[in-house]
Amino acid sequence: MRWKKTLQIVDVHCEGEVGKVITVGVVGIPGSTMLEKMNYINEVDDSLRRLVILEPRGCLQMSVNLLLPPTRPEAHASFIVLQADKAHPMSGSNAICVVTALLELGMVEMQEPETTVVLDTPAGLVTARAACSDGRCTRVSLDMVPAFVEQLDFIFDTSKFGKIRADIAFGGVYYALVDVEQVGLRIAPENARRTRRTRRRTEGRHQQQDQDSASAFP
Template identity: 30%
Template sequence: MVSINDLELKADRLSVIDMHTAGEPVRIYDATLLGLPGETILEKRRAMGERFDHLRRAMMLEPRGHADMYGAILVPPSDPAYDAAVLFTHVSGYSTMCGHATVALGRLLYDQARLQGRSQTRFTLECPCGPVAIEVTPDADPAAAPSVRFESVESFALSLDDSLELEGFGHVQFDVGYGGAFYAILPSSRLGLDFHQTPLEQLVDAAGKLVAELRATRSFRHPQEPDLSFLYGAILTDGDHVTPGQLTHNLCWFGEAQIDRSPTGSGVSARLAVAHARGQIAPGDSIAFAGASGQAFDGAVARPTERGVIAAVSGRAYYMARSELILETQDPFAQGFMLPARFGDFLSA
């Protein structure tokens, strides 16, 4: 068989590492040598979208990615005190915080340090929402993935017991929490849906309708940074209370109808902030959160803040592949594509 390396292809090549955390994928691309302009991480985020978005599209969209793909693009930190800096990506753009990707990057940074002969277990990751502290704890079994714990940026409840009229569902009450991104949070029962028995497709559809209505009718303002002032998604839960020591489930709808297989680290942080605001949990209380894959993250309030809490989230990430994506210059899908809503969309393209 001919090796693809023997072929003289006119193509760009992107070396990537594929990992997953609780079943949610993260494709990691090192863009530190890309020459991305910007002094701050948010300036780099804007520059990535304006000048190099074709790389995101190639990595996230079909045929190299898929509708629920997720990615992490490493860029130079804006401060030498940070160990690494990252832009979080998905099929429809860029997010401001991602817990499952942070867990994966924590393991990657830890393993890179080991390969360099260093025993570093604490890292600071610069994210678009701010710096995030990571601590890696090796497992007693050397063959097992280490546990990665991160303390996120300040999480808080933006509003409690908000409500709106949602077509097909009537009067719906919800909370809005911030955990590096804003989420509408509510038990699925408030939409008339049994969390454990309703077909997943119906839960997804209901969450999407709620997000669409909120994005069209409400504003979500971050107290410091306009670039963080948008509703990222919705989290449907299996109940309106969390109880320390007991497992709780949630379904996270984010971006443009992506469903997180993991419990969603930023979503767990937002849920912890809301639960703390309601007096349901205290600092140090531990709660297990499971997402669509059934694999759980451990979440806790590390400490309260003036506006909310610093949430701590723990999980484990696993390697899946190391590969080189090839973008041939004549490939019509070198920058990826998305399935159309209808075949007629091809006629107007």
């Protein structure tokens, strides 16, 4: 039997949100910066993302973080968030998963009671401060890249709901913040499936209208 690809993937979660980490088996993603590497995955070759995220190995609700050597000297490591739709530049919960894996696997030396880990991401440098005890990472706080509001009260058309108003903001990735009352919903457990389906419909329409203003809906 001839092996074509070997990956080492560590199971990690952040308060139940799955953020697996690829620690071994990926080399040579083209690009001199993490943004260029992420764009390569999204625009040229996303076979790795599909391999680890799509069924039977993955599912819609999980993320897999691609761990790579940093492109900036001040960083300990770099990562790209792989999700069901594409590769993303940053995620708070996934950064926590990456830091936990780096420290508990000994890839970055753990210092008790606190270890500082600098991450190189497509969105910029992120500094993590991890509380550590008895070889475990017990808590992580993040100093993120600067957040800002891109546009308030941005209006876009949808085929099902008509005009919808959203606030566009950046916090590592772009988000469109929408009051769900505009689409006849309220935030409640019984509306989880309807909310997810509604988000998909509005997301696709909005991205066609304004690719530069927002790239994702939370």
